[in-house]
Amino acid sequence: xxxxxxxxxxxxxxxxxxxxxxxxxxxxxxxxxxxxxxxxxxxxxxxxxxxxxxxxxxxxxxxxxxxxxxxxxxxxxxxxxxxxxxxxxxxxxxxxxxxxxxxxxxxxxxxxxxxxx
Numbered sequence: 001x002x003x004x005x006x007x008x009x010x011x012x013x014x015x016x017x018x019x020x021x022x023x024x025x026x027x028x029x030x031x032x033x034x035x036x037x038x039x040x041x042x043x044x045x046x047x048x049x050x051x052x053x054x055x056x057x058x059x060x061x062x063x064x065x066x067x068x069x070x071x072x073x074x075x076x077x078x079x080x081x082x083x084x085x086x087x088x089x090x091x092x093x094x095x096x097x098x099x100x101x102x103x104x105x106x107x108x109x110x111x112x113x114x115x116x117x
Contacts, residue, residue: 002026004108006100011114012090020085022100022108032078033058035103038085040096040113053098054085067093090115 008020020038024031037055041047052065054074062074071090076083087094092115100108 002028002031002102002106004100004102004106006098006108006111009098009111009113011116013117014091014115016090016115017086017088018090018113019087020098020100020111020113022083022102024081024102024106028081031081031102036076036083037063037074037101038098039101040094040098041110042093042096050099051096055101056083087113092116 003026005023035057038053039050055063056074073086094115097110099110
């Protein structure tokens, strides 16, 4: 089993920046082979409606949701079993609960990000 813990996030004004970090623990052998990333769920959306934020494969290939391209950046440190989401130029519509993800089926508990003046 693998456990995922998210840190970071919080409240920021529009145009500001935040960082989210996910740390994996437990059976993390070969974690570097798997895709990791972040998804989010906006307020009021059903639990099944997650939006892709960013993913990064074991080889370093990244993918971003259309709404965050050019503003968010994902990176990973396989030696530390962590991956990080740098969020810049934040907008009110980025307000959501952000979930870290380890393929194919591990999820964190979620971290709140609120963008508001």
